[in-house]
Amino acid sequence: MKILVADDDKIFRSLVVEILTDAGYEVIAEENGLLAWERLRAEGADLAVLDVNMPEMDGFELLRNIRAAEKHKTMPVLMLTIRAFVEDQVQGYDTGADDYLTKPFDNDVLLARVKVLERRILHK
Numbered sequence: 001m002k003i004l005v006a007d008d009d010k011i012f013r014s015l016v017v018e019i020l021t022d023a024g025y026e027v028i029a030e031e032n033g034l035l036a037w038e039r040l041r042a043e044g045a046d047l048a049v050l051d052v053n054m055p056e057m058d059g060f061e062l063l064r065n066i067r068a069a070e071k072h073k074t075m076p077v078l079m080l081t082i083r084a085f086v087e088d089q090v091q092g093y094d095t096g097a098d099d100y101l102t103k104p105f106d107n108d109v110l111l112a113r114v115k116v117l118e119r120r121i122l123h124k
Contacts, residue, residue, distance in 0.1 A: 001046045001047065001118060001121075002025070002027075002028065002046050002047075003020055003025050003026070003027050003045060003046065003047045003048065003049060003114070004027075004028050004029075004030075004036055004039065004040050004045035004047070004048040004049070005020070005027055005028070005029040005030075005048075005049045005050075006029070006031075006032065006033055006036035006048070006049070006050045006051060006054060006059065006062060007029075007031070007049075007050075007051035007054070008031050008032055008051060008053070008054040008055055012051070012080075012103060013029055016029075016049060016110070017029050019107050019110055019111060020049075020111075020114065023111055025114075028043060031054075032054045032057060033054045033056055033057030033058055033061060033062035034056035034057040035056070036048075036050070036057075036062055037057060037062055037065050040066070041069075044072075045072075045075065046075065046118075046121055047075060047076045047077070047078070047114065047117055047121065048066065048078070049077075049080050049114070050063060050078070050079055050080065051079075051080055051081055052081035052082075052092070053081065059079055059081065059092075060091065060092070060095050063077055063092075063095045063097060064095055064096070066096070067095070076098045076099075076117035076120055076121060077096065077097050077099075078097070078099045078100070078101060078113055078114065078117060079097045079099070079100045079101070080101050080102075080105070080110075081100075081101075081102060081103060082102065098117055098120070099113050099116070099117060101113060
C-alpha cells in the first residue's frame with residue numbers, strides 16, 4: 001500500500017512518514033500540494049494524507065484535483081491539519097475528504113484512521 005503525504009511542515013511531514021513507514025507502508029512525501037499532485041500523477045498512490053495549509057497548492061485544491069481525476073477520484077484522503085475549526089472540517093468533507101485529523105495528533109489515532117481507509121480500498 002502506497003501513501004502520499006503532503007505537508008509543508010518538515011517536522012510533521014517527517015513524523016507522519018516515520019509513523020507510516022514503521023507500520024509497513026510505502027510512503028512518498030512532498031512539501032507542497034503542487035509537488036504532491038505531480039508526484040501522484042507520475043507514480044500513483046493508494047491513499048493520501050494531506051495538510052490543508054501549504055504553499056503552491058493547498059490541501060483543499062489538491063483534494064479537488066484528486067476528486068476530478070478519473071484515475072484517482074476514489075482514492076481515500078485523510079486531511080491532517082492544525083485548523084481545528086468546524087468550518088474547516090466541514091469544508092474538508094464538502095471538498096471530498098474521507099477523514100479529518102487535527103494536529104497535534106496521537107500516532108496510534110493516525111494509524112487507526114489510515115487502517116480504516118485502507119479497509120475501504122481492500123473491500124472494493
